[in-house]
Amino acid sequence: MYRVVKMPVVIVEMWEGRFEEQKEKLIKGITRAFEEIGVKPEWLNIIIHDIPRSNWGLNGQQASKIKP
Amino acid sequence: MYRVVKMPVVIVEMWEGRFEEQKEKLIKGITRAFEEIGVKPEWLNIIIHDIPRSNWGLNGQQASKIKP
Amino acid sequence: MYRVVKMPVVIVEMWEGRFEEQKEKLIKGITRAFEEIGVKPEWLNIIIHDIPRSNWGLNGQQASKIKP
Amino acid sequence: MYRVVKMPVVIVEMWEGRFEEQKEKLIKGITRAFEEIGVKPEWLNIIIHDIPRSNWGLNGQQASKIKP
Amino acid sequence: MYRVVKMPVVIVEMWEGRFEEQKEKLIKGITRAFEEIGVKPEWLNIIIHDIPRSNWGLNGQQASKIKP
Amino acid sequence: MYRVVKMPVVIVEMWEGRFEEQKEKLIKGITRAFEEIGVKPEWLNIIIHDIPRSNWGLNGQQASKIKP
Numbered sequence: 001m002y003r004v005v006k007m008p009v010v011i012v013e014m015w016e017g018r019f020e021e022q023k024e025k026l027i028k029g030i031t032r033a034f035e036e037i038g039v040k041p042e043w044l045n046i047i048i049h050d051i052p053r054s055n056w057g058l059n060g061q062q063a064s065k066i067k068p
Numbered sequence: 069m070y071r072v073v074k075m076p077v078v079i080v081e082m083w084e085g086r087f088e089e090q091k092e093k094l095i096k097g098i099t100r101a102f103e104e105i106g107v108k109p110e111w112l113n114i115i116i117h118d119i120p121r122s123n124w125g126l127n128g129q130q131a132s133k134i135k136p
Numbered sequence: 137m138y139r140v141v142k143m144p145v146v147i148v149e150m151w152e153g154r155f156e157e158q159k160e161k162l163i164k165g166i167t168r169a170f171e172e173i174g175v176k177p178e179w180l181n182i183i184i185h186d187i188p189r190s191n192w193g194l195n196g197q198q199a200s201k202i203k204p
Numbered sequence: 205m206y207r208v209v210k211m212p213v214v215i216v217e218m219w220e221g222r223f224e225e226q227k228e229k230l231i232k233g234i235t236r237a238f239e240e241i242g243v244k245p246e247w248l249n250i251i252i253h254d255i256p257r258s259n260w261g262l263n264g265q266q267a268s269k270i271k272p
Numbered sequence: 273m274y275r276v277v278k279m280p281v282v283i284v285e286m287w288e289g290r291f292e293e294q295k296e297k298l299i300k301g302i303t304r305a306f307e308e309i310g311v312k313p314e315w316l317n318i319i320i321h322d323i324p325r326s327n328w329g330l331n332g333q334q335a336s337k338i339k340p
Numbered sequence: 341m342y343r344v345v346k347m348p349v350v351i352v353e354m355w356e357g358r359f360e361e362q363k364e365k366l367i368k369g370i371t372r373a374f375e376e377i378g379v380k381p382e383w384l385n386i387i388i389h390d391i392p393r394s395n396w397g398l399n400g401q402q403a404s405k406i407k408p
């Protein structure tokens with residue numbers, strides 16, 4: 001019998017400007033989502049990439065230029 | 069006032085071999101985690117990369133060779 | 137004076153099922169986009185990840201289950 | 205009949221120091237490349253990672269140290 | 273004093289077709305490279321993405337079409 | 341006979357705060373690991389993403405909050 005070793009990695013690309021408590025909440029929530037499918041919190045790495053809006057293209061333009 | 073547009077992208081790297089229902093559950097769980105910080109489900113893209121264990125290095129060797 | 141060396145890397149995540157000619161067209165088009173900002177074709181690596189729809193979460197569910 | 209939903213994600217890794225207008229041009233160009241294979245601009249997310257040259261290895265050394 | 277915890281993740285994008293022993297050798301070599309800067313093998317996850325040549329754009333075309 | 345063209349790309353996600361000489365050493369070490377499987381240094385791009393600890397989730401919390 002083989003030991004079940006699983007080390008998922010999650011990379012999140014999102015706009016910069018989230019508050020620390022939002023990041024904390026997100027990390028807890030994603031960890032919970034993996035626990036529900038049998039992945040232990042200590043096996044999981046979550047990496048957040050903060051992206052400036054001028055580096056995010058949406059609808060053919062920089063997100064920093066999108067107006068309401 | 070600017071419209072809040074946010075399109076996070078989540079990339080999950082994990083060992084292949086998850087069942088369809090585990091993937092479905094994971095997608096729902098991650099979506100819920102983002103909803104809790106104010107991101108609508110329709111803004112979120114989640115991408116799962118299934119990785120064969122022989123392509124995953126852990127502790128200096130291929131995960132396919134890790135024994136109990 | 138320093139030689140201008142630039143080696144951008146482009147990673148495309150998209151649903152599997154594109155035809156070969158669509159991939160070819162896409163590679164040509166992205167290469168052209170970089171040429172317009174001064175990047176030579178031989179400096180550019182473009183990598184396409186084909187993602188099965190069951191591995192893509194959209195609107196809180198697997199894209200393979202999205203109906204019209 | 206199923207609705208065609210496609211949400212490609214493009215991640216660009218390149219040296220930091222591009223001008224805003226170069227980024228804008230690049231986003232427009234990549235968007236055009238996808239339009240040519242049938243992907244609508246509003247389906248496409250483009251994410252640019254600005255990488256400092258000291259964080260880019262090329263030819264076995266940091267790109268910040270490459271001389272003419 | 274804080275405990276030094278470091279969990280680097282390495283993602284390798286390369287053409288499919290490497291032999292198992294090449295992958296094993298690569299994983300060992302990358303692990304050694306991290307050990308030299310103080311990262312223990314058990315902290316390191318290495319993920320290899322096998323890319324078909326038709327999904328790799330180089331010099332403005334699919335790598336599967338590059339001739340000598 | 342086809343020319344062997346191989347352009348692997350390596351992306352490293354790690355905590356910010358490495359010294360320049362550690363990055364340099366790491367780039368040299370990874371390059372050596374690829375040379376051992378037949379990849380020339382000039383074919384290899386290595387990209388380091390410096391991640392703030394508050395953007396790295398480990399064990400269900402931000403790495404910036406992990407205590408000894």
